[in-house]
Amino acid sequence: MFKKINYLLISFLAPLIGLISCAPKNEPVLKVAVATNFLTTADTLAEVFERSTGIEVLLISGSSGQLATQVINGAPYDIFLSADHVNPFKLSSLGFADAQTQLTYALGQLVLFGAGDVEQNLKSGNFLKLALANPKVAPYGLAADHVINDLNIRSNVEGKIVFGQNVGQAYGFVKTGNADLAFVALSQVQGTKKSYWRIPQSFYTPIMQDAILLRPGLTNKVAHDFLSFLSSDEARKIIIKSGYEVPQND
Amino acid sequence: MIEFGPLILTLKLSLVVTVLLLFIGTPLAWWLSCTRSKLKPFIEALTALPLVLPPTVLGFYLLILFNPTSPIGSFWINFTGESLSFSFFGIVLASVIYSLPFMVQPLQSAFENVGFEIREAAASLRASPLDVFIKIVAPLSKRGFLTASILTFAHTLGEFGIILMVGGNIPGRTKVMSIAIYEHVETLDYTQAHILSGILLVFSFCVLFLIYTFNRRHPLNVG
Known part of the structure; x- marks a missing residue:
């Protein structure tokens, strides 16, 4: 009887242990927190970025408010792609992000x-x-x-x-x-x-979707690269094609 | 400073759901405790489903069931002129489903605890099944009724996921405490989030503390 139970236990546990030990070994190099409305576009952007740089991008999605809360509570993200410009501003004023790096990557329509x-x-x-x-x-x-x-x-x-x-x-x-x-x-x-x-743009204030470099990303060169990639022509084309406008280049 | 709207709405919802479930759950639990039907495990499994299903599954199905073109949704809109989704009654219905096991399971075990022999004895003295229930089983299951009602009440108090999905966050109708707290956390308004969460925490603790105190003073002495 006991033997039977032991075998049963082992046959359950063995695959479980296998699963746990198979967890991904390489930590992604870049962690990007992205507002859910931009997730599919960010996916395409991340793919293009990965292809040209060979650097793995991990996207974490949620509402801008949730993601900001996670960052305040210690989430180790490098970049924040918010759906607004208020949350990135809040984060930088609280010292969790670098205000200098805030940029509008898309204008919501x-x-x-x-x-x-x-x-x-x-x-x-x-x-x-x-x-x-x-x-x-x-x-x-x-x-x-x-x-x-x-x-x-x-x-x-x-x-x-x-x-x-x-x-x-x-x-x-x-x-x-x-x-x-x-x-x-x-x-x-x-x-x-x-x-x-x-809706004609004259009826509402532009929805500025802003990106900002978070504290863990400051020392990460790849994070800086990803931010400048966001305002590259290639990235802008993808963003426009997905249904957003982009701000005029200055 | 304290928003009373969500607080009152939550208490109203919990109260309505508890009363409704007393009426629905009692006969169901009574049937489950007596029946020898082959359907019993089927019904028991169905009743316990809300315990294991994520609220998202229930919320998703309810969203589809409630829409004004579905049979239930269109019946409701013809009957009341109001859509079932985003209405107070909509979240009542959702909560009744969600809290069903919290009413049925304690009641069922209370009824089963009364013991088969007593029921048989009463029946042999020509008490009708209804008489057996009202005169013997129900009074002996007082503790079960109390536990079931309080658990149902408290569980509905803490409901979140389904209401988030079918409620539409309308102040005074579907914006309950948990949703209001979620919104405050999202907008980083921690002061309001603390106030509402604190109220919910203290209240829930008191409710549970009362049950356990009562249970100690009135131990099960049937059989």
């Missing part, structure tokens, strides 16, 4: 997403629920809030707004049919079958 003539539906109040990312935590949500003010449709949307934690969740609310309209990022709706209205 806001769209209204849904079925039919979304612009008309929004303006005439012809919808049940309008989803936005929470303006308190998500820059796209804040921009959407400004658009609602500028279009003077606050009374149309009163009681119909629902909040996602980020544009991804707002998008999902429409995708699953729980909301009719959602303010999301252009990068999310490319290639979608549903219609969308690209």
